[in-house]
Amino acid sequence: MASVLILILKSDATESQIQHVIERVESLGFGAHLSRGTFRTIIGLIGDEQRLQSEPLSAIPGVCQVVPVMPPYKLASLDAHPQPSVVDVGGVPVGGGQLAMIAGPCAVEEPERMLRIAMAVKAAGANIYRGGAYKPRTSPYSFQGLGEDGLKILRDVGDTCGMPIVTEVTDPRNVETVARYADLLQIGARNMQNFVLLTEVGQSNKPVLLKRGMSATIVDWLMSAEYVLAQGNPNVILCERGIKSFDPSTRNLFDVAAVPVVKGLSHLPVIVDPSHATGKPALIPPCALAGVAAGADGVHIEVHDQPEVAKSDGPQALLPEQYAEVADQIRQLAALLGKTIAPLPSATSPGN
Template sequence: MIIILDETVTEEQIKHVADKVAQLGLQTSISRGTYRTVIGVIGDETKLQSAPLAAIPGVAEVLPVMPAYKLASKQAHPKPTIIEVGPVKIGGGHLAMIAGPCAVESPERMESIAKSVRAAGANIFRGGAFKPRTSPYSFQGLGEEGLKILRDVGARHGMPVVTEVVDPRHVDLVCEYADMIQLGARNMQNFVLLTEVGRTNKPVLMKRGMSATVQDFLMSAEYIMAQGNSNVVLCERGVKGFDPATRNTFDVALVPQIHKLSHLPIIVDPSHATGRPELIPACALAGVAAGADGVHIEVHDKPEEAMSDGPQALLPQQYAELMDQIRKVAAAVGKQIG
């Protein structure tokens, strides 16, 4: 940590700041410039997190050298982390192809969709049993019945399953059925839920909040990791923009940025990012080309009958065609679909 002092700081104030740091068991290195004096702090910065150094007279600014998201940072773990979801690997050159309907529906419908996406090359099946909806009158999911359907269909087709948890009280229940827990955009900063999920040993797919900065995103991952669960996969699903032409604004630049700052894998979700089926293929390919560790796409065999987000789902044939294109781009950037 670096403590920048005021231009008018006195020698007595400099000594007072140094003494305060020393009381915390840390060392100081004082550098006197022409206009500013800077105190470098050497040691465990976590001891300073609760110390109000900026309130000490003479202090202008306190700057951390290490990022606040220490566990999620690349400094903590220089090599890319590979997350295992059943037999599927995510990160380190391995791509997760997550596909399925927005919401879990009837067993027959789920069976039909799972069969088609599995044949196309998807390796993780998705579907929401608990649905956080903007309107309280919209379909909220089938609950535990939906979890059972998802689990049974995934097992029959040899695919691990991922589903969303929206309530801390449901974490244990979802863990009974799911191979991977999803945290939606609305819950990215639900810190109680993040803490509960962090206490599990399940891989976590965390979507970026609709207005979240890169630091917000990584700090939410830090919440999970601080509880002992380091199996976090990040997901770019678009942020709120001013243009209603698309559902959200797809921030493909986030992918290489996350890889520069963190060791955690990151996938893209062009379905929620655009909300328009005709834009999904191009955005999915752009994500893989930018270095994404997977693609999350909503697929439905009869979108007009879907119980949630039907208009943004690809048809099975469209998904199969896209998978053929993704394989080519993946090969070009040195990645593979397990």
């Protein structure tokens, strides 16, 4: 694949150094295009992408900086795919003006409760049901999830309610197991740069929900998506879930500006998770609406019918009636923006 780089030369580069740079890059098989400015001289290079990346171009005398013209996240970029991508999640389209409404408890719990919550969020307008069967926790003594038993519960509930399901995969060794049950594989914030895990889910045939790491830049985030895309899996949905901040007022800093920034760089759908971003039920509705207004392709919200007994993240969960209210507000806002909440398929097939 041809690629383009720009060599910015030092302000005091001599004519002999400039000629040496041109001769050197041409000897490597690259095309060199010299441009002299008032304060700087630059040389544009065109050549094989692999060689451009492997050659120590910045070591050539007179070179100040090597600047890539194309972004490093080539498959995730708008250059590779100018139109917004639409990802099919068990029959629910996400992107292209169709919103994902992901809702459910943080962790999979007893079947009766899971079914009760699923029916409630579905009635409110949710189109993808969530629940964690494997839970990466800061403390080894915290509830770690029900494992494959939790996957079975989540799948059964999804099939009963006619909803596709999303759950987190935390270990490369579990990708095949989780993919048998889930319609959408979630990569959590802690694993955003677990490149072995990203490669494994990229090799699966399931869509991937990639959450932004707590300290990740937007380029870091898109490069993680590139790992999945590079394995031949084009179905990636990005999720902004808040980044670390110095201010303890909220659980994380909800970076709503990340939504339009990503939209200007990538064709991938991007949704927001105000539950993890804020950690406070009162802040979830306004931040959910802000995300949709900023251009998000969906909203990911934790819902529990009795937060005080939730096995994980109860304090940040909305009650079903609270979720119904914010879902209705999102529906009205979406209509103003020319978008719609993606409809549920007439029948959701099992994850396997």
